[in-house]
Amino acid sequence: QILSSGPKCGDQQVEGPNCIFNANPGLRLPSIADAMSVNRFDEIKRYLHFVDNNSPADGDKFFKVRPVLNVLEATFLAAVKPEEYNAVDEQIIPFKGKHSSKQYIPKKPKPWGFKVWVRAGTSGYMYRFELYQGASGGRGDVGELGMAAEVVVRLCSDIHNNGHKVFFDNYFCSMPLLEKLREYGIESTGTCRSNRLKGAQDKLMKFTDMKKKERGTSSVVSTSDNITVTRWLDRSIIHIASTCAGKSPEDLAKRWSKKESEVIQIARPFAVSFYNSHMGGVDLVD
Incomplete structure (x- = not known):
């Protein structure tokens, strides 16, 4: 859900939590907004990783x-x-x-x-x-x-x-x-x-x-x-x-x-x- 929030906010041209936790039903993302606070959402994003940062990158910038x-x-x-x-x-x-x-x-x-x-x-x-x-x-x-x-x-x-x-x-x-x-x-x-x-x-x-x-x-x-x-x-x-x-x-x-x-x-x-x-x-x- 957190990953999917990026494209949704991009479509609405509204940045970050202002989109997900917006009072406007057309912008709000209930699956996240009803499950956690803004602070909890920011904390998860801050620590979200998909690989070990110390693993060899082999020149791959992504x-x-x-x-x-x-x-x-x-x-x-x-x-x-x-x-x-x-x-x-x-x-x-x-x-x-x-x-x-x-x-x-x-x-x-x-x-x-x-x-x-x-x-x-x-x-x-x-x-x-x-x-x-x-x-x-x-x-x-x-x-x-x-x-x-x-x-x-x-x-x-x-x-x-x-x-x-x-x-x-x-x-x-x-x-x-x-x-x-x-x-x-x-x-x-x-x-x-x-x-x-x-x-x-x-x-x-x-x-x-x-x-x-x-x-x-x-x-x-x-x-x-x-x-x-x-x-x-x-x-x-x-x-x-x-x-x-x-x-x-x-x-x-x-x-x-x-x-x-x-x-x-x-x-x-x-x-x-x-x-x-x-x-x-x-x-x-x-």
Whole structure:
């Protein structure tokens, strides 16, 4: 009950005992307020521990709450069968206190807090998560694929060889990551930075040539590893790398044209619409 009081007070945006012991029935938490005094509640919170503080942390900055985090993740996994389509992305848990793992992400609505790597389904259900601990954190293993790609591999370790498809943005995406996931029986699609295309960029239409074309122009190549790379001109040039999606079937996307001062339709490769349809699951978790 004490653990559950945190989320409840967070929902009400009222801090600590002011929420739990509030006279307002909509705020009050009877299971605690009727069983103990405010002083007793504070005393329990003060001495509540989940591990021995003297036990080795192995560099884990969250070792004091690691048992709770493990139980939460196991519960999320056991409650629902994973969906076919999953996305891996980052979230921020707002926090302005002092902690070495606190991050500042200026583009987020609440930029200060703990960064969390999340795997969620298209529905918005969160299956796996991992708290980022900074460059010196105990769970930031770089491995052969690099730190970001290894995050994806770890978060997808429970869905091997079950027909799942995973989506991620260009922070995570690389050709070796797509190859590694396919070894595990996982198809994947992601936006990819041009310097991570492992030679495929040399076979695509050149940047200078594509920028002279009309919006909706695309160029597609398949690598020797059967990864399809799509270069597409929208407002800017983007790249999609995929083991399961290419150019066809194309559809039409509506865009505002400054030149014509009206909404126009441009050709959009299947890989782009496929990615857009299934990448937003982590955002829905909020």
